[in-house]
Amino acid sequence: MSERTNFGNGRRRFLHLSAGAGLAATGMLGALTRASAAEAVNLYTWSAGVDTVKRQLAEFQRKDGLAVKYNNLPFAQYREAMVTKFVGQAPIDVLWVSDGWLPEWADAGWVAPLDAYPQLLSYNADAQDFCNQSMRYKGRQYGLTYYTDYMAFLYDADKLAKAGIAAPPASWQELVDQSIKIKKAGLSEYPLMLSMARESWLIEFMSALVFSNGGRFVDDNGSVLMDDPKHGATGSLQWVVDAVNKHHILSPACVELGELNGFKSVASGNHAFALLPRYRIQALNDPRQSHVAGNIRQALMPAGSNGSHTTVAWMRMHAMSASAGANPARAANASRLIEAFGGKFNGQYAFQKAMFLDTGTAFGVKPLFNDTEVRAAYEKYGDFSMFQKQQNLARKKDVIARWFGEWDEVNGTAWQSAILGQSTVADALKRSADKWKSLAKQA
Amino acid sequence: MNVPVFRSRWLARHSVSASDQRSAMLLLSPMMAVLLAVAVFPVLYSLWTSLFDIKLTRMNNVSFVGLGNYVTTFRDPMFWAAVRRTAWFTVSAVVAIMVIATLMALLLNQEFRGRRILSTALLIPWAIPYVVDGLMWKWIYDSGYGALNGLLLQLGLIRHSVVWLGDTHKTLALICNAFVWKEVPLATILLLVTLKSVSPDLYAAARVDGANVWSRLFHVTLPAMRPGFMLVMIYEAMMAVRHFDLFFILTEGGPADASHVLSWHIYVETFRNLSFGTGAAIAYLLALATFGMSYAIIRLLGKRL
C-alpha cells in the first residue's frame, strides 16, 4: 500500500500538539529573536577566515547600507547543519556552497539559480574554466566563486639535496625511485605523505592521483570509467597499494591520516614528498609552525605513463537560497551581497584578494594573478609562476552528481580496503563502479 | 455509578491510597510536563518518519512504506556488520568501565591522605569536551608523531612505529579505550555514592563474625553495590551503544569500515545519503534493542521494578 502524503501536514499537527506547553513559556524569547532578524540579509559561512569575512562585511555594510547577519558553523559539520536548516526552513539568504554539494542542493530546491541576474553572470569571463563548470548544474548557474584551490605536489628540497637528487620527479615512477633512494639514505622512513583517511578531503587526493595518471572516475556523460584498467582509477589505486605494500615508501597508516594530521606530519619533517592543498605551503614554510620551513617547494603533479601534469581543483562559491530567490526584495539584497563578495566590490575583487592575503587561499578569478600585491605576498613563501601554471592545468572533479555523497562513502571504503590488502584493486573498483551505476539508475 | 467511586475502587484494587496517588501525580507533574512538551514529539516524529520513504532533499513528496524501511535494513549486510561491531564495542566498554570504576570506587572509599587530590583528578577526563578529547587521542595514537609511539619507542618496547588507528584490528579497541577513559569518572562516582550508603553496621557485623578483607568484599560490599552496578551498567550500555562523537572525530567509520558502528550507520544514512526514512528505521531498531537491554538489566539486578 502506498499513498502520496503531504508530509508537512502530519508534521505540523504533531508540532502543534506538543509544542503548545513549551510555546507559552518561551514565547517571549522567541518574539525577541524574530524581531531582530527581520530586515537583515542572513549570511551563512563555515568558520574559516571569519575575521576576514567580518572585516569585508563591515566595509560592505558601510558602503552599501545593507544590514547583514553573519552566521558561521564549523566546516566539518557545515553540510549536515545546513541540510537540517534547509529542511527546517530556517531563514537563509546567502550561503557558501562547496562544489560537491551543488547538484544535491540544486535538485532539492534549496539554492536558487542566478541566471536572472546578468550583472552576476558577467564576472564569469574572468573566472577559470573549471570554476565556471563547477558553478553550473543542468545548464543553470548557482553561484559566484570566491575561493578555489587545488591539490599540489610538494617536496622537501633539503631532503632531495641531501640524497643527491637534482630535480623533483616528473612521473610517478620517478617518484618511487627517488623515494627509495631517500629511504635508503636514512632521511625518511616513509618519504611520501598521502592522506587516505575517511573525510571530505579523500576524494580530492584520489582525484589528483587518478587524473594525473590519465584516468577518470566517470566520463563526461556520467558513465562509469573507474574500473576500466586503461582509462579508470585502476592504475592509480594499484600504484598506491604498491607504494604501501611493495616499495614501502608510503606508510600503512595513511588510511588513518587526515589532511590536517598529514600536513602536521610533513611540517615535522617526516616526509620528502606530499600531496596537500596548495595553500598549506604558507604554513609549511613558516618557521613558527614547521620544522622544515623554507625547504618546501611546489612542483608540477607527477604524470602517469598515459597521463599528464593535471591535478584536481575544488571550488567554493557564494550562492543564494531558494527561499530568498522566491522573494523579490530578499533576492535583490542577496544578489548585492553576492556581487560584492563573489564578484567585484569597488571595482576590485576585494573579497577574494583579502582572503588570499589573510589566509593564503587561492582565487578563481584570473585578473588577480596580475596583481602585484598578490604576487609579492606569495613570493615570500612560494613560487608564483608555479602556482599559476598548475592552476591552469587543474580540472574539476568528475564525480560531482546528486548522489556524490552516497557514492563517496562506498568508494572511500573500497580504496581503503585495497590499500589494507583486504581486497584486490579490481574488486574494490568494481564495488565503486557498481554503486555508481545503481545510484545513477535511481536518478 | 459515579466516577469517584470507580476511581477509589480502582486504586483500592492496586492497594494504593487516594492521597498517595494525588501526591505522586503532583510530584511527577513537572517531569512529565517537560518530557511531554519537549521529548515526546521528536521521539514520535522519528517513529512516524521511519514508516515513510523520505529523502531529506524532498520532504514534501513522500510515500508510505510501512515496515518497508525496516525490511530493507534487515536485508542490508552492512547493517548486520554494524550490529556486530556495536555489540563488541558496547560489551567491551561496559565490562572495562565496570571493572575499572569498581576498583577506583573501592579505593576512594578508603580514608587516606591525598584522597581529595585523587578524587578531583578523577573528574578531569569527564570534564573535557569530546571534541578536544577526540583530537587529543587522535594525536596520541598518530603513527608518525604521536605520543603513544613516542613513549613506547623511548621505553624501548617497540622498535618501529606501530600503526594504531589505521590497523583495522586495533581501531575499535582504541576508540573503546578513549571512550572508557572518559566514562570511568562518572561510573566511579555513581558506584562511590552507592558505597556510601552501605551501613557500617554490616561491616562491623561481618568483622565480628571473623570475616577477612576479601570475604567482607565479596559478601558484604559487592552485593550491597548491586543497585549501583545496575545503574552504571544501564547508563554506560546506553551511552556506548549510541556513542557517536569519537567515531566521527577519530575515524569517520573507517578505515575500511572497521569502526562503522550503528550510530555511525544512522548518521551516514540520515546526513550523508540523506535517506531520512531508513535512518529513522535503523535508529528505532537500535532504540528497541537498547530498551530491551535496559529492561533485561533491570530485571536481573533490580530490587523492585
Next chain:
Amino acid sequence: MSSALLAKRFALLAGSVLMLIYVLAPIAWLLSSSLQREADITSIPPHWIPNPPTFASFKAIIDAGTGVTSTDGNASFVPSTAEYLLPALRNSLIVASAVVVLNLLVSIPAAYAMAKIRYVGRNMSVYFMLATRVIPDIALVVPFFLFVRKLGLLDNVGALIITYLAITIPFSVFMLLSYFESLPDELDKAARVDGCSRVQSLIKVFLPLAQPSLVAVIMFTFLTSWNEFLFALMFTQTAASQTVPIIVASFTSDFTTSFSFINAAGVVAIVPPVIIAVVFERYIVSGLSAGAVKG
C-alpha cells in the same frame, strides 16, 4: 605498625599511583602541548616537557577575547574564530547552570515519588522516562530542530536549555531514584507520623541525606550540558549562543590550524567544570555515610 596495616598502606599507595597515571597521563600531554610552540609539538621524539615553555597560546586566547591583535606574530596562526572562545565559555556556563537548577527542581520530586510512594503507573513512568532516551540523538536532530524553530528559539541559548533539560532528566531521576530506594522507608513514615506532608518529608528528611547522589546529579547534568555537541551545532549559528564544543570544533577546520592553540582552548574548557568538581567533591567522597540514618 602491623604488617597488615603496612600492606594496606602499600596497596593504597600503589592503587593511587596507578589511578593517577591512568587518569592524568593524557591530560598531562594536553597541558604540556598547550605550553609548547607550534613547531615543537610535532617533534619526533615528542617533547614531553615543553622546551622552551611558552604561554603564547593562552595569551592568544585572552588577546582574542579582549580584541587585542597580538603583534608578536604568533597571532598569525590563531584561528579566525578565536575571539569567540570566551563568549562561548559564558554561553556554556549559562546553559549548564540553568539546566542544573531546572533539572533539580524537576527531578527530585519525581525521583522521590517513584522511590517512596506506591502509586498506579509507577513502573510505567520509569520505563516511559527511560524510553525517551533510547533513540540515538542523530535521529532526533531534525524533529528537535523543527520544534526549536517553531518556538523561534534558533540561535538562542534557551533552545539548548530546554533540550538539555529533556535529555538529562531521565538519568537524573534514575540516579536519584536508585539512591532514594536505598534509604529506609521508616524515615518517611516517621516524618509523616510527626505531621509532615510528603513534600515536607522530602525536603526536610530525604534531601539532606541524599547529598552524595544530589552532587552526582549536579555534576552529571552540568557536564552533559557542557560537553554536548550535536544539538548545539544544529541550534546555534553565531557567537550569541554557540557553546565551547562548537567553537573548538571550528578551530580544527579553519585555514590556519594550531594544535597548541586548540589544546590550550581545551585546557581552558576544562577549568570551570573542574572548579565545580573541586567545590562539590567532598560531598561525594567525604560525604555523609548512611550511618546518620541510625536512630
